Amino acid sequence: MGNKKSKEVFEKFTWTITNFSLLDSKIYWKKFSLDCHTWKILIFPKGDEGNYLSIYLEYPGAALMPQGWQKFANFKFILVNQLDHTKNIINETGHTFNLGQDGFTSHISLGDRYGFIVNGVCIIEVHMQVDESGRKIDDDKVVESIENVSPEEMISTSSFGEVVDFRDIGKVEKDFVPLLEQACSRYPSLIDIKKRKSRRFSEWGFTALGRVLHFLNTKKVRDMDDDTCNHLQALWEELEAFGFDLAWLKPHVEYALGMKNRVEKVLEVKKLEESVNVLKKNVNTLKENVTTLEERTKASRTKMIDAEIKLEKTKRDLEKAKKGFEECDLDAEMGYGKS
Structure with missing residues (x-):
């Protein structure tokens, strides 16, 4: 009985990651399907040393497969240079997935980020080819x-x-x-x-x-x-x-x-409500300050008007006093008793 040729199945998965520069050291992941199986691609944005992007390809269903099950896959991870595709970083390899080996990790240096992270966006591609034999169990x-x-x-x-x-x-x-x-x-x-x-x-x-x-x-x-x-x-x-x-x-x-998005919305609304309340207090305080300043300005204006009236009155009194006025030296001696 001759060997039955197996059919190879190919899939290309593209993951566009926004706000990449803001990601922390947690694990982020996406799923895709190939050969009737669900695969996971996981990334560690900070890598092991903080200067590497660690990419992990996993087949979660391996734990449920029978003893002796295995699947060989050829795949390559591509870190896309968005400004020049000829500079894409490509890690290509093969791996046998089985009960003890349900994943494979690749590390890509992020020492030079030019072109790989543009406006906070990072693009990763996974090209994967598997043998169709040993399909769904x-x-x-x-x-x-x-x-x-x-x-x-x-x-x-x-x-x-x-x-x-x-x-x-x-x-x-x-x-x-x-x-x-x-x-x-x-x-x-x-x-x-x-x-x-x-x-x-x-x-x-x-x-x-x-x-x-x-x-x-x-x-x-x-x-x-x-x-x-x-x-x-x-x-x-x-x-x-x-x-x-x-x-x-x-x-x-x-x-x-879906609750995660709702929680984020609720937290965002609460944060904005708190900001609104703080701003309301600030506005009320400023209004009170303005009112106080207006009252002080009004009182100062009244005092200024009174001072101006007194000034005019004093000027008139001065003019009257100057009529018939004869200048004399107040420090001069009277001269009495002198010959």
Whole structure:
């Protein structure tokens, strides 16, 4: 039987990053699809030394693949010189993604930023080519990959506390049970997973569901910053892999993920309101000062008018006094008794 030729699949992903110079040392990421798989490109704007842009290509689904699964990819990272494309920085390589190697990192020097960051904008391209073989893995194969992992080990990554039995499905964390009971009562189709999948798979699936429900039940609006949204996105993507009908939950997750922008708007409005209140106080203080100055000016004007009247009166008195006036030396001696 001859070897079946595999088809190669190519994808080009462009990420335009605005306000790049203002980014801090946190991780920023975007997703794209290739060969029916979702990939992530992550950047560390400050790199390891602060003078490097670190780019990380990751396949998050590798953790759910069966033992022995692997996928080889040729790819290149391109830091685009927006003023001269002949000066683009290109890092090209190949990498095998598997259970132990789900990502690859590349470092690009940012010593000379001319042309690479223009008006605060940085452009990164990822060109990626993979073998089409080993496409989407069936859930039953995913079961094989976790069959040798104990329930305690699987749920240790979120370890909220005590583990208990849930509806004869398997062990889940105690804190999740009330939320899972409520969800299963409203959406009985969730329980069907235990009819279709192994106990281990069901435990893992309901743990993933419990994590998302617990997140939505405990987080506050003010908590939804970049890191928290990224965490929820990761939990949601993990949950989707288990094949639940999540149409009822998706709007809640999308609402929570969109909360970051709402929080930013609220904070912006509050900041502007505070600025308005401060400016109002300043205006009122200035008005009071102006009123005080006006009153002082009015009083000074009155005094000035009185002084002018007195001046005119005194001038007239002076003119009268000068009539018939004969100049004399007030210090001269009278001369009495002198011959």
